[in-house]
Amino acid sequence: xxxVKLHGFWSSPxxxxxxxxxKLKGIPYDYIEEDLHKKSPELLKYNPxxxxxxxxxxxxxxxxxxxxxxxxxxxxxxxxHPFLPTDPYERAVARFWVKYVEEKGPAIWMVSQxxxxxxxxxxxxxxxVLRTIDNHAAGTLGKNKFFxxxxxxxxxxxxxxxxxxxxxxxxxxxxxxxxxxxxxxxHAWTQNFKEVPAIxxxxxxxDKMLVHFKGGRE
Amino acid sequence: xxxVKLHGFWSSPxxxxxxxxxKLKGIPYDYIEEDLHKKSPELLKYNPxxxxxxxxxxxxxxxxxxxxxxxxxxxxxxxxHPFLPTDPYERAVARFWVKYVEEKGPAIWMVSQxxxxxxxxxxxxxxxVLRTIDNHAAGTLGKNKFFxxxxxxxxxxxxxxxxxxxxxxxxxxxxxxxxxxxxxxxHAWTQNFKEVPAIxxxxxxxDKMLVHFKGGRE
Numbered sequence: 001x002x003x004v005k006l007h008g009f010w011s012s013p014x015x016x017x018x019x020x021x022x023k024l025k026g027i028p029y030d031y032i033e034e035d036l037h038k039k040s041p042e043l044l045k046y047n048p049x050x051x052x053x054x055x056x057x058x059x060x061x062x063x064x065x066x067x068x069x070x071x072x073x074x075x076x077x078x079x080x081h082p083f084l085p086t087d088p089y090e091r092a093v094a095r096f097w098v099k100y101v102e103e104k105g106p107a108i109w110m111v112s113q114x115x116x117x118x119x120x121x122x123x124x125x126x127x128x129v130l131r132t133i134d135n136h137a138a139g140t141l142g143k144n145k146f147f148x149x150x151x152x153x154x155x156x157x158x159x160x161x162x163x164x165x166x167x168x169x170x171x172x173x174x175x176x177x178x179x180x181x182x183x184x185x186x187h188a189w190t191q192n193f194k195e196v197p198a199i200x201x202x203x204x205x206x207d208k209m210l211v212h213f214k215g216g217r218e
Numbered sequence: 219x220x221x222v223k224l225h226g227f228w229s230s231p232x233x234x235x236x237x238x239x240x241k242l243k244g245i246p247y248d249y250i251e252e253d254l255h256k257k258s259p260e261l262l263k264y265n266p267x268x269x270x271x272x273x274x275x276x277x278x279x280x281x282x283x284x285x286x287x288x289x290x291x292x293x294x295x296x297x298x299h300p301f302l303p304t305d306p307y308e309r310a311v312a313r314f315w316v317k318y319v320e321e322k323g324p325a326i327w328m329v330s331q332x333x334x335x336x337x338x339x340x341x342x343x344x345x346x347v348l349r350t351i352d353n354h355a356a357g358t359l360g361k362n363k364f365f366x367x368x369x370x371x372x373x374x375x376x377x378x379x380x381x382x383x384x385x386x387x388x389x390x391x392x393x394x395x396x397x398x399x400x401x402x403x404x405h406a407w408t409q410n411f412k413e414v415p416a417i418x419x420x421x422x423x424x425d426k427m428l429v430h431f432k433g434g435r436e
Contacts, residue, residue: 065317
């Protein structure tokens, strides 16, 4: 098998998406931790457009953007633990929601990066995003544990940061967003998601993240 | 074959992406022109999250977001005129650039919707976007006419609006963006793209767009 390398950063949910995908598929890889203040020449060479982690390098060829990497992993190793359904319509629905999370999800992170009126605006946006996803969960999960059905699928992977990072963001920002009673379906999903070994064993340490993100805010 | 319907708007490049994809694949469909100031109950029912065109309805099931629709069309009718290569790495590269266009392309449109300093900022962003895509074209096109190779592929479809709308945006904004000498590879691609019958026969009228967009600006 051609060599697989991942350039990432320990507290990034985007790095974690790729790690979860590789672990779920059982693909061995080498991990290269990047210093985001002094990115490696390899990272800059591999991702000249965005200069961002994560980058997966497979047999010397780089793939950038976390969810595109996840689809690449799916298409390269399709048999074990499929991340996408086979029906084109179901695939389009999964991709619609992945795109939604990619476009709207950053509002949640911005709550921890702002204050005053700006923070109020991002809090409002975040609550709308959680409401929209919770409504989708209400119509989808039901008898399934995951958006992917019995197993974690591509939308579960995309949503992972809501499951683990939102709590830390709340603590850093001093703002409550993800109340269990307000978003019961998404909250129940969070519990299921974090119980899966490939996820549970590959979540950054909560306390370490808190120190790191508080430092970033100050 | 299950019935195919498209809810669109005549001057929208996003609608046109779907029309081009259907025409290239030879899929018959019914077209429903939406009034964007008074959207149809069907559109609101089919796309409750974004409430936007285009929406493709296939056998009664709605698919939203233009590039997700294009991938749906590819996966539903894969044999005639494939939009994506078969190699997972090449597919990831195409998807990377589609995502880039989706995220960065709107800066070009914003040049026609702003004035003063704000317009200067969007102009600068637009030129960077065109520079980045022209660099990609320089490394990719060479002996190929299209990003998809000998035939139009998914990135060509995504980029279509640069080929036809940018000129109108320049006229509306009174700003020059897409100079042939500055972006020679992308400019040559534009000519190739607009010569393909499925594209040429399905581009909104330039003068009608000019009147429409000027009205919108005022």
